[in-house]
Amino acid sequence: MTFRDALLPSAGGALIGLAASLLLLTNGRIAGVSGYVGALFLPSVPHRLERLAFVLGFFLAGLTLLLIEPSVLPTGSSTPLWAFAVAGLLVGYGSRLGNGCTSGHGVCGISRFSPRSIVATLTFMGTAALTVFVVRHVLGATP
């Protein structure tokens, strides 16, 4: 892997870290996407508009990129549609059960040395890698 390969991921990661820090400084909250999305669908939740604004920000980022640099956004995937549906169910259910995802646990939680987040991150990294292994190398579903 060259320096150039690591450059954009590092830059993007730094921006993510900055965004999370900004949210913490301004509103005092953990930048956990699954938590923000999940809260939108609870019957009574405070600061619902604030949560919607955060979620909307991501969508707006997508719209902006669509306009100025669409090549960054994916055009296709070899994964079948039913797999996206199953994946979505698992991601939605699992992130709420585990109270977090890659942003909340992986970035914010680890930055706080949270034992829960460290365990969560190791766990989902492990099962994610295992899943890819099974799909690609056991079941032979090549990309």
Place this chain on the structure above:
Amino acid sequence: MKSLFASLFSGLLFGVGLAIAGMTSPEKVLGFLDFAGSWDASLAFVMAAAIAVHLPLSALIRRRSSPLFDTRFHVPSSRTIDRPLVLGSALFGVGWGLAGVCPGPALVDLATGATPIVVFVGAMVVGMLIQHATVGQSESQHSITIVPQGPNAPVSQDISLADH
């Protein structure tokens, strides 16, 4: 109002960061998770860089008595490793490994209107609703506290939907 804009801008910045990092490409994410295959290690730098930035900044920020636009911080204090945490994370990981999409990138990609992403987000919401509906029915009674609560442990925990 200020807190609304702060949320919006943070989300926007986060989303742009995800896209620049390559996280919004499911194929790239799967390539990173494919350790046994042609491994694309570059995404390791995403989380590493994010933590490298957020770790020191969050430590500094939390020294304040309160955030800028709120009266107090809403940071989880639980340190208990319990079954919902492990099971939930495990399931989340399987889902992530199936399609290479997690919540943040899904929201960014939603702007493209691509059918797989719309399906994913719809299913994700359904999955969340199912979890909300079943909460309390399978709460684990067995938990292992790996870090003992010290004398400074908070009296009440913030059980808002912050990741903890």
